[in-house]
Amino acid sequence: MAAAGAYDAEREREAELRARELMRSCVNHDEWAMYEAHGLIRVYGQASRSPTRGTRAAGRAYGYLIYPHKPLVGYLVDSGRLLGEYCVAFGGPRLPAADDVLAKWLALRADERALIASANVHPIGSQLDPARVRRDLERLAVWERDAVGSVWSGELQRL
Amino acid sequence: MTMKFLAMQAGHGEVLIAEGDIADREQEALLIAAFRAQLDLGMWAAVPLSEPGGRRAAELVGRFEEIPRDAERVIFFPRAAGG
Numbered sequence: 262m263a264a265a266g267a268y269d270a271e272r273e274r275e276a277e278l279r280a281r282e283l284m285r286s287c288v289n290h291d292e293w294a295m296y297e298a299h300g301l302i303r304v305y306g307q308a309s310r311s312p313t314r315g316t317r318a319a320g321r322a323y324g325y326l327i328y329p330h331k332p333l334v335g336y337l338v339d340s341g342r343l344l345g346e347y348c349v350a351f352g353g354p355r356l357p358a359a360d361d362v363l364a365k366w367l368a369l370r371a372d373e374r375a376l377i378a379s380a381n382v383h384p385i386g387s388q389l390d391p392a393r394v395r396r397d398l399e400r401l402a403v404w405e406r407d408a409v410g411s412v413w414s415g416e417l418q419r420l
Numbered sequence: 421m422t423m424k425f426l427a428m429q430a431g432h433g434e435v436l437i438a439e440g441d442i443a444d445r446e447q448e449a450l451l452i453a454a455f456r457a458q459l460d461l462g463m464w465a466a467v468p469l470s471e472p473g474g475r476r477a478a479e480l481v482g483r484f485e486e487i488p489r490d491a492e493r494v495i496f497f498p499r500a501a502g503g
């Protein structure tokens with residue numbers, strides 16, 4: 262019998278499953294598929310919501326990678342240049358991973374400026390290995406390219 | 421129209437904290453009380469939305485009156501701070 266407050270792997274697993282269901286009901290199909298496949302979600306900055314529709318100015322489109330329990334990573338879409346780590350934490354005990362990602366997604370979608378203003382900004386490499394982040398960006402690019410023609414490719418085209 | 425209030429909770433996932441029909445005055449009053457209690461606890465309140473074209477979005481609300489009347493869910497989560 263586990264002591265009160267002790268880590269309970271089964272309880273945490275069930276919490277994560279519930280959190281995933283909530284996430285799936287809130288985010289876009291492609292974002293959900295991204296989390297399922299890679300354990301992270303990419304969100305474009307508000308000024309560059311529609312890169313595939315050509316509405317962004319060259320060199321200005323940026324996005325964030327949302328990792329569970331890690332800083333948001335900002336990057337430039339055109340060049341892949343990593344901009345920095347935006348550290349935000351949701352107070353209190355640690356949320357399930359999917360809830361942590363969803364909370365960041367909700368806050369970014371609702372008020373990117375306020376969330377970023379509340380973040381502690383650190384150079385890339387402070388908490389996340391830049392090589393890992395670059396690998397994730399490359400994996401996402403390949404994954405999205407391969408996804409064209411899949412069931413939700415129309416969703417991707419509307420990004 | 422039934423509206424659900426869900427709160428993210430460590431070690432649990434979301435928890436249903438209130439549910440009611442905002443067209444019913446008594447139920448609306450209970451929802452308002454639950455909303456204020458969550459904000460008093462330092463939670464943020466987000467309403468998941470669907471934009472034209474079907475893309476999903478979200479809106480943070482600081483007052484009960486800001487919740488769209490047709491919203492099905494409000495999700496509460498701890499306020500973000502620099503980590």
